[in-house]
Amino acid sequence: MRSAVRKMGNSSGVIIPKPFLIEIGSQPGDEVDLLVEDGRIIITPVRGTPRAGWAEDAKRIAENNDDALVWPEFPNEADSELKW
Numbered sequence: 001m002r003s004a005v006r007k008m009g010n011s012s013g014v015i016i017p018k019p020f021l022i023e024i025g026s027q028p029g030d031e032v033d034l035l036v037e038d039g040r041i042i043i044t045p046v047r048g049t050p051r052a053g054w055a056e057d058a059k060r061i062a063e064n065n066d067d068a069l070v071w072p073e074f075p076n077e078a079d080s081e082l083k084w
Contacts, residue, residue, distance in 0.1 A: 001017065001020075003015055003016075003017075016043075024043075024044075024045050025045060026045045030045060030046070031045075031046040032044060032045055032046060033045075033046055
């Protein structure tokens with residue numbers, strides 16, 4: 001299917017037909033990632049948001065006193081020998 005690049009303010013855009021959006025599980029207003037690869041523009045729907053739910057999980061962990069140290073603490077004896 002062909003489409004045209006259209007002027008949209010200071011940018012340009014391409015109309016994505018509804019069947020294409022349905023096929024990738026997106027709808028108008030959804031976020032997408034854009035990637036240029038081998039002379040092609042690849043549009044991929046963004047699934048979820050990074051760190052979604054982290055704040056709620058941190059509150060739940062704190063409320064349950066479940067924030068014990070999982071990794072052992074690292075000793076500092078050899079720090080003076082390191083070159084930074």
